[in-house]
Amino acid sequence: MPHTSPARKAPLTREDDPLFFTPVPFAVKRFGGWTPDRQRQFIYQLSRIGVVSAAAKAVGMSRDSAYKLRGRKGADSFATAWDMALEMGHDNANEHAITRAIEGYIVPYFYGGVMRGEVRRYDNRLLFALLKARSK
Template sequence: MEQDTSPQNGPDETGDRFDFTPVPLQRSRYDGWTPLVQKRFIHALSVMGSVGAACRAVGRGRVSAYRLREREGAESFADAWDAALEAGQDRQYNYLLDRAVNGVTTVRVLRGGSVSVEGGPDMALLRGALAR
């Protein structure tokens, strides 16, 4: 059987860090929380640091994600969820802090062909990152 590696259905990229035993399914649904969708959700959570964003990334709802987490046999999934969420929030914090301190360079092409280059630290982002 050939593996679908399109961007939407790419291979599992979570690695060993967030390995878990998928929650056993009572029935198989095409739009359900299959083991592959569960792994993709954990991966998205480890990157985004947000349950809502990770759910949108895998095309599932937040309520169903929390229901899956509370099912019998979901202990391994819940542990992976907690670790991935913490890793994702750390990643987002580091990203915000980097952008706040190092700033972002913005290049704008104005009318007449002149170019405007702006950049520098973003104090609002810095305050937001420190507040977290």
């Protein structure tokens, strides 16, 4: 049977991806700066994490430089994607917290320096905090 490669997908457009954006332009390219790829990775990480400083750190940049990039001329598309990614990240964090509060999490227990088993713990404080936040 001949080897067939998977069909190539067309590049994503704004209609296909809510996080599609035009990267912030720079007149001079600098090593280690906010390249278009790094901007895309930042937006992706922000959509997963929902925390600007953590997303910036994940791509090797600082929180302050991310905010400076957002404030640059020509950053409107980037800022729109940022807002959408931040909302998605918050939704992801809430979903994860709810799952953890309801389903619990596994904690290993040790005796004599040897793991003897696991116990499932539930975090009711987390659940109450989420319910309180939703009621506002």
